[in-house]
Amino acid sequence: MRTTTAATSRPYLGYGLGLRTEHYESVLRQRPAVDWFEIISENYMVGGGKALHFLERIRADYPMVMHGVSLSIGGSDTLNEDYLRELKTLAARVEPEWISDHLCWTGVEGYNMHDLLPLPYTEEAVRHVAERVCRVQDFLGRQILLENVSSYLSYDCSHMPEWEFLAAVARRADCLILLDINNVYVSSHNHRFDPHDYLNALPAERVRQFHLAGHTHSGEIIVDTHDQAVIDPVWKLYASAVRRFGMVSTMIERDDNIPPLDDLLAELEQARTIAAPILKSLVA
Amino acid sequence: MRLRVLQRQFQNALLGGDRQLLTHVAPTPGADAEQRIDIYAQAYRLRLQEALEVDFPKLRTLLGTDPFDELAQAYIERHPSQQPSLRWFGRHMAAFLTQAAPWSAQPALGELAAFEWAQGEVFDAPDADTVAVAEIAEISPQEWPRLHFQPHPSLRRLDLYWNVVAVWQALDNGEAPPPLLAATKAQAWLLWRRQLSIHWRSLGVEECWALDAWRRGASFGEICEGLCEWVAPEQVPVHAASLLKSWVDARLISVLVGG
Ligand SMILES: [Fe+2]
Numbered sequence: 420m421r422t423t424t425a426a427t428s429r430p431y432l433g434y435g436l437g438l439r440t441e442h443y444e445s446v447l448r449q450r451p452a453v454d455w456f457e458i459i460s461e462n463y464m465v466g467g468g469k470a471l472h473f474l475e476r477i478r479a480d481y482p483m484v485m486h487g488v489s490l491s492i493g494g495s496d497t498l499n500e501d502y503l504r505e506l507k508t509l510a511a512r513v514e515p516e517w518i519s520d521h522l523c524w525t526g527v528e529g530y531n532m533h534d535l536l537p538l539p540y541t542e543e544a545v546r547h548v549a550e551r552v553c554r555v556q557d558f559l560g561r562q563i564l565l566e567n568v569s570s571y572l573s574y575d576c577s578h579m580p581e582w583e584f585l586a587a588v589a590r591r592a593d594c595l596i597l598l599d600i601n602n603v604y605v606s607s608h609n610h611r612f613d614p615h616d617y618l619n620a621l622p623a624e625r626v627r628q629f630h631l632a633g634h635t636h637s638g639e640i641i642v643d644t645h646d647q648a649v650i651d652p653v654w655k656l657y658a659s660a661v662r663r664f665g666m667v668s669t670m671i672e673r674d675d676n677i678p679p680l681d682d683l684l685a686e687l688e689q690a691r692t693i694a695a696p697i698l699k700s701l702v703a
Numbered sequence: 704m705r706l707r708v709l710q711r712q713f714q715n716a717l718l719g720g721d722r723q724l725l726t727h728v729a730p731t732p733g734a735d736a737e738q739r740i741d742i743y744a745q746a747y748r749l750r751l752q753e754a755l756e757v758d759f760p761k762l763r764t765l766l767g768t769d770p771f772d773e774l775a776q777a778y779i780e781r782h783p784s785q786q787p788s789l790r791w792f793g794r795h796m797a798a799f800l801t802q803a804a805p806w807s808a809q810p811a812l813g814e815l816a817a818f819e820w821a822q823g824e825v826f827d828a829p830d831a832d833t834v835a836v837a838e839i840a841e842i843s844p845q846e847w848p849r850l851h852f853q854p855h856p857s858l859r860r861l862d863l864y865w866n867v868v869a870v871w872q873a874l875d876n877g878e879a880p881p882p883l884l885a886a887t888k889a890q891a892w893l894l895w896r897r898q899l900s901i902h903w904r905s906l907g908v909e910e911c912w913a914l915d916a917w918r919r920g921a922s923f924g925e926i927c928e929g930l931c932e933w934v935a936p937e938q939v940p941v942h943a944a945s946l947l948k949s950w951v952d953a954r955l956i957s958v959l960v961g962g
Binding site (some may be wrong): 434450461464465466467468469470471472493494495499503505514524525527528529530531532533534536540543544547571572573574575576577609610611637638639640642674 | 714784785786826830874
């Protein structure tokens, strides 16, 4: 299943979905034509029972990647070693193609806000995050992917755009990038920048995975809710991203208002349909 | 601006409406700093509240949605999350309900929360193989007295004064719950997982004693001795053996340790 794209020798999994509890049974019954699944790591950091039972059965048939929400790579507490150990234990069980989390922080002084909170885009933060990424990568014995998050505010102390910050962290820590196309779109709206500037500024060889998702408008601000279908402007941005980055493993991320599996399969088919001619033209 | 200071101020804005963060938000068209912080603050409360709704669905039905929201907000303020996973966020709810007014005036609420939380613990407790009846049959008579057994990791015990299990069951069936009633003595309950499904049943006094003794590490011989308080001595071996068999049948025992 795992292939390598010629241009960048980047591992490529194809088209995937986020694995959700609601779909466990349908996945086993239908064996859908999904190339791979992404799991939320924290959901499987439990002793046993249903989640691990289905994880094992589905893993037997599909490649997987692990996606975490609590690493708090930009947090100013020390790294949570218990969490890292649990992550490593889960990785030994799942044998994921790769492990990702978000370029954000989730809390300080031992608290967890359970949100992907924005970082200031400063040299101090680049150094801080990159140094922590290195330690995580050393501990896990592998490179990790960091995902750009949607954000609703920016700080007056930031002195570089988000894309420069992400690129700087990735280069300094020698880590990879999970590019969430919807998050680029959402943040470009909320902070009034051109999303193409974002795509153009990233080091292409480090982009390993795409997320696609839907969102909700809340007045003038777009909130990244993952509870809707992917909208047209995001599909267009996805096409631009495929043109820019080539073959990158792509998945639909739906976390709320979860529709039947077939609806998500249809959405994933749309991604294939959009990417196929572009990829063909890139090869030609 | 030091990262840590900024993060502390941001967190304080979420936890308690602290306004220091306001001065550090860059002006951007579309929404002012207050509105932007508010998106995070609202999302924070909503997300934690949703986690409680998932863990305490019948408590929510019994209280009604608005009173439950009030409870959730009070709980969120009292017990901010300190875990990587939201899975554990509600773990103080039963204790909170028994301690915090006005909920503490209705002790049944704390018991219902304890029952729902125990179900969650049973649901994703570690897996373990269980002992089959055939394995018991292989044990020689002289080994029996010194036999110890290890419970399945999902096993939980609750002592409940209120009829919250009946209330839970009625609500789960979509029926009107019976009126809340308290007994003068607590009823012992046992919860456990069998394959992937959660089971529970009430326990008689002597079975409850035997089960608790077993979980404390008592041997089969010691359990037999203790059962003499309720059962005639000549009937104790048969009685204890039938208890053990029912536990094995229910898949409660994961390891037998010989004498
Ligand atoms: Fe994402």
